[in-house]
Every structure is written in C-alpha cells, then in structure tokens.
Amino acid sequence: MATLSPVLKQATPVLAARGEGVYVYDEAGRAHLDFTAGIGVTSTGHCHPRVVEAAQRQVATLVHGQYTTVMHRPLLTLTERLGEVLPAGLDSLFYVNSGSEAVEAAMRLARQATGRPNIVVFQGSFHGRTIGAASLTTSASKYRSGFGPLMPGVAIAPFPNAFHYGWDEETATRFALRELDQLLATVSAPADTAAFFVEPVLGEGGYVPANTAFLRGLRERADRHGILLVLDEVQTGFGRTGMFWGHEHFAGRPDIVVTAKGLASGFPLSAIAAPTALMEKAWPGSQGGTYGGNAVACAAAIATLDVIQDEKLVENAAGRGKELLAGLREVAARHAPASGPGIGDVRGLGLMAGSEFVTADGEPDGSTAAAAQAAASRRGLLLLTCGAQGQVVRMIPPLVVTAEQVREGLALWGDAVADALS
Numbered sequence: 491m492a493t494l495s496p497v498l499k500q501a502t503p504v505l506a507a508r509g510e511g512v513y514v515y516d517e518a519g520r521a522h523l524d525f526t527a528g529i530g531v532t533s534t535g536h537c538h539p540r541v542v543e544a545a546q547r548q549v550a551t552l553v554h555g556q557y558t559t560v561m562h563r564p565l566l567t568l569t570e571r572l573g574e575v576l577p578a579g580l581d582s583l584f585y586v587n588s589g590s591e592a593v594e595a596a597m598r599l600a601r602q603a604t605g606r607p608n609i610v611v612f613q614g615s616f617h618g619r620t621i622g623a624a625s626l627t628t629s630a631s632k633y634r635s636g637f638g639p640l641m642p643g644v645a646i647a648p649f650p651n652a653f654h655y656g657w658d659e660e661t662a663t664r665f666a667l668r669e670l671d672q673l674l675a676t677v678s679a680p681a682d683t684a685a686f687f688v689e690p691v692l693g694e695g696g697y698v699p700a701n702t703a704f705l706r707g708l709r710e711r712a713d714r715h716g717i718l719l720v721l722d723e724v725q726t727g728f729g730r731t732g733m734f735w736g737h738e739h740f741a742g743r744p745d746i747v748v749t750a751k752g753l754a755s756g757f758p759l760s761a762i763a764a765p766t767a768l769m770e771k772a773w774p775g776s777q778g779g780t781y782g783g784n785a786v787a788c789a790a791a792i793a794t795l796d797v798i799q800d801e802k803l804v805e806n807a808a809g810r811g812k813e814l815l816a817g818l819r820e821v822a823a824r825h826a827p828a829s830g831p832g833i834g835d836v837r838g839l840g841l842m843a844g845s846e847f848v849t850a851d852g853e854p855d856g857s858t859a860a861a862a863q864a865a866a867s868r869r870g871l872l873l874l875t876c877g878a879q880g881q882v883v884r885m886i887p888p889l890v891v892t893a894e895q896v897r898e899g900l901a902l903w904g905d906a907v908a909d910a911l912s
Contacts, residue, residue: 501526501874502867509536512891514872523899524872525887530693530725530842533752534797535888541755544793548786557585557783564788571795572763575734580747582769585761585783589724589750590618592760593687595777596746597622599764600685600718603771608678610670610686610717612649614695614878617687617722626687629694630878645678649688651698653835653846659701667707680715685746690736690839693725696877697837697844697884702740709743718745718768724760725842728752729798729889732808732840739839752889755794757787803889810896811840814885817900818845825907831858832911841889844882856880858910865906871899 507517512535514524527533534541548564555562569583586592597609609626611617617626619633625641627633634640647670650662657665674680686708692698712719721744726736730752733739745768750760758781798804815838822833827850834848847859856879863873863883876882887899 501863502872504867504872511535511538512888512895520870522867522870522872523895523902525885525899526872526874527752527886527888528756529874530730530751530886532756533728533730533889534755534794534803535890536756538755538793538797538890540797541790541793544789545757545786548789552785554781555785556780558778562785562788564785564792565783568788568791568795571792572761575795576763577735577737577744577747579765580744580763582766583761583763584769584772584777585759585788586779587758587760587781587784588618589722589748589760590620590623591779591782592724592748592750592762593617593626593722594620594622596720596748596762597626597685597687598776599746599762599769599772600720602773602776603768604684604716604718606682606684607643608645608683609643610645610647610673610678610683612647612666612686612688614649614651614692614698615687615689615722616692616694617689627694629692629696629876633694645673645683647673649692649695649698650701650704651692651696653698653837654696656852660703663701663703663707666704667711670707670711674711674715680717683715683717685718685720686712687720687722689722689724690726690740690742691731691842694876696846696882697842699837699839700740705737705740705742712745720744720746720748722748724748724750726839728794729804729807730840730842730886732804732811734804736839753794754787754791755797757784757790759784759787759791798889801890806891807840807889810887810891810893811838811843813893813896814841814843814887814900817896818843818885818903821845821900821904821907824904825911827852830911831855833907838884841885841887841891844876844884846877846882848881854879854881859883861910862903862907865909866902869902869906871902871906873903 616629648666650666652662835846847855
C-alpha cells in the first residue's frame with residue numbers, strides 16, 4: 491500500500507473536503523477560517539464562482555495546448571490583460587508552473603542578457619526549492635541542507651531587518667546598503683554581477699517589509715553598474731499587500747518581475763515579465779516547458795484578474811490589512827515579553843501580517859509560536875509559521891476577507907496566544 495512521503499508534515503490536522511471563500515470545511519463539516527490561503531495562493535478565496543466557471547468552461551474545450559507547439563487564446567488574452575497591470579515597460583512574458591521555475595527562468599535570463607555569472611540575494615530570502623532557486627534561498631537552512639553542493643555564483647547581502655538587528659529602520663537600511671557596497675568591492679565585482687534578486691517583503695524569512703530607501707539604493711546601484719534588479723513578487727503580487735505589486739509601496743522600478751501564487755487562484759501558473767529588449771536576449775531554446783501557460787490555468791488567471799478588479803480586492807486588502815495589523819498589535823500589547831516569552835513585533839503590508847515571538851531576553855522563540863499556531867488551529871483558525879527558527883506566525887487570508895471575518899480571526903488569535911502563553 492502506497493503512502494505519502496513521511497517527510498511531508500501538515501501544519502494543521504485538517505482533512506479538507508471543500509472550500510468556500512475564506513473557509514475550509516473538513517469531512518465532518520466543521521468550518522475552519524483559512525488565514526493561510528494555500529500559502530497565499532487562493533487570492534479570490536476558495537472556489538470563487540467566476541473562477542470555477544471559467545475553468546469548467548475551458549476544461550470542456552481545451553485542457554492542454556503546449557505553447558511551443560500550438561498557441562491558444564487563453565494564453566494570448568492573459569498576456570494582454572497582464573499588460574494592463576504590469577509595471578511600465580515590462581511588456582514581454584514567459585510562463586511556467588511554479589515560483590521556483592519562474593525564479594530560475596529569471597536567473598537564466600539575467601545571466602544570458604548580461605553575460606555575467608553572479609547573483610546577489612539578501613539575507614532571509616526565499617526564492618524556491620529547486621537547486622538553482624534553493625541556492626538563492628537564505629530564509630532557513632532546511633531549504634539548503636543535505637543535497638549540496640548548491641549552485642555557485644551566489645553572494646548574500648544583508649536585508650534591512652530592523653527588528654532582527656535591534657535598530658531603527660534607517661540605521662538598518664544604511665547598514666544593508668553599506669554592506670552591499672562592501673560585497674561588490676570584495677566578493678562579487680559589479681562586472682561579474684548579473685542581478686540583484688529581492689522580495690518586497692521577506693516571505694519565509696519572517697514577513698519583513700523592505701522600504702523605499704532600500705529599494706532606491708538597489709536601483710541606483712543597479713543602474714550605476716549595469717546590474718539587473720529582479721523583484722520576486724511570487725507572494726507579494728496580485729494585490730496581497732494592498733497594492734497590486736508589493737514594490738509599489740516603495741517606488742520600486744524592476745527590470746524583471748517574478749509572479750506566481752495568487753495569479754490563478756489555486757491553479758499552477760507562474761511567469762516572469764521583462765522589457766522585450768531584455769527578454770529577446772534570452773538564448774534560443776532557453777525558455778520552454780511542457781505545462782507552462784496551461785489553458786485551464788490561464789482561463790482561471792483571466793477570471794482572477796476580473797474578480798480582483800470588479801470586486802476591488804486590492805482596495806479590500808489595503809483596508810482589511812490595516813484592521814488586521816491594528817488588531818494583531820493589540821494582541822501583542824497584551825502579551826509583550828517581560829518575565830517570559832511573548833510577541834516582540836508585529837509587521838507586514840496589507841493581508842500579509844506576521845507576529846514574531848521572542849523569549850524574555852529577546853531571542854527568537856519558535857516553540858511558543860508553534861504552540862500559538864496549534865492553539866489557533868484547534869479553535870478553527872488556520873495559520874502558518876515562518877522565520878529562520880519558525881518564530882513568526884503569519885496571516886495570509888484571501889483577498890475577499892471581510893471586516894467581520896478579520897474580527898473573527900483576531901478573536902480566535904487572541905485566545906490562542908493567551909492559551910500558548912498560559
């Protein structure tokens with residue numbers, strides 16, 4: 491009898507039977523408030539009727555049209571529609587299936603377009619699990635360990651994580667940019683550096699937002715040295731942060747954008763976008779794949795764009811995100827670390843919020859975070875952890891979440907934290 495790999499560990503004990511909106515229902519019919527959204531994937535909620543209808547209609551006409559063999563209308567329509575929301579100048583797209591694949595495609599393009607071998611990433615980054623993407627990932631050793639050697643040509647610079655360093659944001663940013671300059675002078679010369687890869691908000695690294703001064707500093711150095719700036723919007727894109735792209739909060743100007751997760755409301759689809767003049771520097775045969783740009787996934791992505799725009803989900807993410815962060819800070823204020831563990835920091839953007847647990851002496855506290863996450867699950871609130879020591883509990887509800895559901899989630903969270911710290 492075959493079983494799933496024993497290495498696959500569930501974050502919650504739920505055996506899901508169906509999903510609807512912000513709720514997942516188990517086989518006993520119990521409703522669970524899903525503030526994981528499939529790790530930020532079900533942007534329009536579970537089984538949004540318009541997404542379901544679009545996928546059903548497409549399944550009945552063409553399931554798979556391999557895009558280097560034949561072309562299909564959903565792929566062409568999606569490309570046109572994405573042109574309406576992509577950053578200015580990024581007018582050429584290449585589609586694959588997962589965030590990791592898209593990151594590797596962006597890396598391949600950057601190296602081929604510049605003729606340079608090295609990539610600079612930032613401490614706490616998560617860019618995927620495949621060999622190339624894992625080589626760019628520094629959020630936790632579990633993503634890199636046991637299958638090395640990893641891909642060479644990767645240098646790691648600090649991210650302005652103010653809470654981690656115990657500094658204010660301005661000091662952390664000055665430090666990060668100064669250390670980046672030192673890295674370019676000592677480890678990866680500009681003439682050897684193809685690209686900076688950075689997330690507008692660290693995802694697996696602990697839900698730490700970047701800032702305007704940092705992204706402007708990266709842009710200035712990229713322009714000065716002919717380095718490409720690649721913004722990994724796999725988790726932050728498609729309205730998640732209260733703007734369509736996470737980098738819009740910080741006046742970012744990317745050369746390449748990587749997108750996935752919320753793009754198709756749960757169907758596997760990812761893409762990179764770049765200016766045509768840059769994309770055409772990819773070598774012949776370097777872009778392709780069997781399932782990339784699948785017709786059903788593309789139809790779902792078009793419907794996702796329709797729902798996001800028609801239901802004003804970016805605006806909803808901004809409004810509900812402010813309520814969520816305010817409520818999380820109220821919970822944190824009741825449970826600040828003093829003589830024991832507690833919540834040391836709450837941060838995020840839009841519907842991407844994290845609560846960091848620390849010990850009384852300020853050290854990351856993964857065990858208490860795990861206890862709070864488990865206590866929430868028992869109460870019917872599904873959450874995930876992140877951070878190098880699993881010390882951050884994150885909330886990523888679907889963009890359709892209502893103010894009432896935010897209040898429901900916060901009430902459950904408050905009880906769960908009190909339980910974990912009792």
